[in-house]
Amino acid sequence: MYKPTLNYAQQLDKEDNLAHLRAQFHIPKDAEGNDWLYFTGNSLGLQPKQTQQYIQQELDDWAKYGVEGHFEARNPWMPYHEFLTNSMAKIVGAKPLEVVVMNTLTTNLHLLMVSFYQPTKTKYKIVIESDAFPSDRYAVQSQLKFHGFDTEKGLVEWKPREGEELLRIEDLEKIVDEQGDEIALLLIGGVNYYTGQYLDIKRIAEIGHAKNCMVGIDLAHGAGNISPELHDSGVDFAAWCTYKYLNSGPGSLAGLFVHEKHGHNKELPRFAGWWNHNKETRFNMRQPFDVMPGAEGWQLSNPPILSMAAIRASLDMFEEVGMGALRAKSEKLTGYFEYLINQIDTDRIKIITPSNPKERGCQLSIQVRNADKSLHKKLTENNIITDWREPDVIRCAPVPMYNSFEDVYRMVEILKTLL
Numbered sequence: 001m002y003k004p005t006l007n008y009a010q011q012l013d014k015e016d017n018l019a020h021l022r023a024q025f026h027i028p029k030d031a032e033g034n035d036w037l038y039f040t041g042n043s044l045g046l047q048p049k050q051t052q053q054y055i056q057q058e059l060d061d062w063a064k065y066g067v068e069g070h071f072e073a074r075n076p077w078m079p080y081h082e083f084l085t086n087s088m089a090k091i092v093g094a095k096p097l098e099v100v101v102m103n104t105l106t107t108n109l110h111l112l113m114v115s116f117y118q119p120t121k122t123k124y125k126i127v128i129e130s131d132a133f134p135s136d137r138y139a140v141q142s143q144l145k146f147h148g149f150d151t152e153k154g155l156v157e158w159k160p161r162e163g164e165e166l167l168r169i170e171d172l173e174k175i176v177d178e179q180g181d182e183i184a185l186l187l188i189g190g191v192n193y194y195t196g197q198y199l200d201i202k203r204i205a206e207i208g209h210a211k212n213c214m215v216g217i218d219l220a221h222g223a224g225n226i227s228p229e230l231h232d233s234g235v236d237f238a239a240w241c242t243y244k245y246l247n248s249g250p251g252s253l254a255g256l257f258v259h260e261k262h263g264h265n266k267e268l269p270r271f272a273g274w275w276n277h278n279k280e281t282r283f284n285m286r287q288p289f290d291v292m293p294g295a296e297g298w299q300l301s302n303p304p305i306l307s308m309a310a311i312r313a314s315l316d317m318f319e320e321v322g323m324g325a326l327r328a329k330s331e332k333l334t335g336y337f338e339y340l341i342n343q344i345d346t347d348r349i350k351i352i353t354p355s356n357p358k359e360r361g362c363q364l365s366i367q368v369r370n371a372d373k374s375l376h377k378k379l380t381e382n383n384i385i386t387d388w389r390e391p392d393v394i395r396c397a398p399v400p401m402y403n404s405f406e407d408v409y410r411m412v413e414i415l416k417t418l419l
């Protein structure tokens with residue numbers, strides 16, 4: 001069992017065979033040079049030291065070759081996105097055909113809804129979690145409006161029960177049972193950004209498909225955090241950003257998944273540009289549109305290579321370590337964090353994230369009764385970077401790539417004195 005001592009935390013770091021990875025990241029520091037205790041990898045992941053080199057390579061090749069870099073660069077820009085596909089597919093448990101890196105998350109959700117939200121007069125509703133990330137809610141509302149539907153009537157919320165914070169799958173089942181004939185799409189966050197709850201996406205897909213609803217998953221808080229097994233889950237589509245757990249830099253490009261079962265359907269409605277046109281004839285320029293199979297068939301534009309270089313730097317690290325090893329450390333690290341919080345002698349604190357490691361990623365959402373944002377401010381003054389959500393929740397994500405058991409120990413010691 002765990003022990004609540006600094007010695008013990010340091011012992012866990014010594015035994016951690018991923019501990020060396022921390023040195024491969026830039027850890028922000030205070031004015032005296034002390035490392036911040038950084039727990040916001042769920043918002044913006046830290047920078048791998050090798051990212052600079054990867055971007056520099058493309059700057060150098062741009063300087064050296066100009067437009068010829070599309071073919072002559074060491075990593076030719078024409079197929080550059082393909083260099084990311086295999087490792088990204090592994091991270092989300094998909095086949096390479098099913099995955100592409102392009103655009104940003106909300107943009108991808110819209111492009112996916114162009115194809116997979118095909119409402120009729122009677123079957124048009126969209127189900128989201130009541131605690132969905134605002135961007136997803138706005139995206140869905142605007143899709144309803146765009147198709148001429150009332151956003152109040154068209155938006156169905158899957159809510160926690162009175163007095164509870166977490167979602168129950170039976171409640172989604174009930175919604176779909178009762179309103180399935182009117183529901184066109186379920187768009188659900190695989191890991192909820194607020195509670196950290198990891199939902200059973202395979203079960204969600206079954207529930208939706210039983211009533212002929214499309215099922216899409218937002219994996220912003222899942223990719224690089226949990227192992228979602230997208231292909232086996234059977235969900236129709238998914239999208240995620242790469243700047244959170246995938247450490248690819250502010251505003252970096254997003255991932256997109258379209259299940260193989262839709263990948264060869266050329267009849268699906270979709271928006272088009274030169275980048276989802278057949279690669280072989282793209283530069284003939286005068287061909288009629290000929291859509292590519294698989295996820296690549298949703299691209300529109302030639303992508304920003306500098307941003308992709310940062311993604312490549314990060315994915316190379318994930319490739320080396322593997323999600324299995326990361327998840328194993330993550331369960332232990334978050335387990336230790338949870339243990340330490342539960343040792344604090346107070347009734348003001350409640351962890352709203354599920355206690356079952358299979359139902360969460362690395363994040364713990366900690367509710368502090370009678371607290372206000374001044375607690376968050378004090379944490380920050382103590383070099384502890386967390387995320388505050390009104391009215392009283394601190395979201396903390398110990399990331400297995402760069403956070404240590406000692407980080408977690410020190411954080412809880414300081415939290416204790418502030419309470």
Ligand SMILES: *Cc1c(COP(=O)(O)O)cnc(C)c1O
Nearest residue numbers: 104105106133135193218220241
């Ligand atoms: C972070 C996050 C977003 C952000 O969307 P962008 O298009 O990348 O700005 C959207 N949805 C969820 C669930 C998120 O966690």
